[in-house]
Amino acid sequence: MAMKKVLLHICCGICSSWAIEKLKIDGFQVCGFFYNPNIQPEEEYFKRLAVAQKVAEFHRIELLAGKYDPDKWQQEVKGRENDPEGGKRCLVCFHFRLKETFRKAVELGIEHFTTTLTISPHKNFEVIKNIGSSLSPEGFLAYNFKKEDGFKKSNKFCREHELYRQNYCGCLYSRISL
Numbered sequence: 001m002a003m004k005k006v007l008l009h010i011c012c013g014i015c016s017s018w019a020i021e022k023l024k025i026d027g028f029q030v031c032g033f034f035y036n037p038n039i040q041p042e043e044e045y046f047k048r049l050a051v052a053q054k055v056a057e058f059h060r061i062e063l064l065a066g067k068y069d070p071d072k073w074q075q076e077v078k079g080r081e082n083d084p085e086g087g088k089r090c091l092v093c094f095h096f097r098l099k100e101t102f103r104k105a106v107e108l109g110i111e112h113f114t115t116t117l118t119i120s121p122h123k124n125f126e127v128i129k130n131i132g133s134s135l136s137p138e139g140f141l142a143y144n145f146k147k148e149d150g151f152k153k154s155n156k157f158c159r160e161h162e163l164y165r166q167n168y169c170g171c172l173y174s175r176i177s178l
């Protein structure tokens with residue numbers, strides 16, 4: 001029987017380690033998709049991409065990178081620059097990244113998609129689930145990677161492999177609010 005496939009949106013390498021493992025345990029063939037035009041500055045984007053590549057190599061999965069187009073992302077969140085982290089700007093940001101992940105999954109003929117975003121203790125699972133399901137109720141896999149100590153496991157992996165760990169979410173607004 002052919003293996004089930006999933007396109008995993010990867011927000012950063014650290015968050016991906018447990019998510020990849022969990023999906024593999026559940027019988028999925030995982031393809032990673034690093035799509036994060038929200039990350040600024042550019043240097044930081046490439047640092048995080050490099051970590052995601054290391055983690056993908058470790059888990060022996062394919063990793064694709066979407067287009068880095070921060071101007072497009074900026075247009076999308078226009079007017080929401082001053083929203084607090086966790087507010088409406090973040091909903092737009094999640095939707096922006098998941099929409100492209102869904103589009104990519106369809107392009108690649110991959111039936112399912114999901115995201116590492118749910119592992120963060122700062123991000124609400126229900127909110128992300130609703131966005132993913134609104135894009136495709138059948139295609140989106142509502143994994144809450146916080147479960148089973150997912151965040152702790154990811155941190156442990158990061159320490160053991162001495163991976164670079166960022167201290168802000170991604171956009172410049174989240175950096176300023178530190």
Ligand code: SF4
Nearest residue numbers: 090093169170171174
């Ligand atoms: S704080 Fe994080 S989730 Fe919210 S808009 Fe910025 S990068 Fe996106």
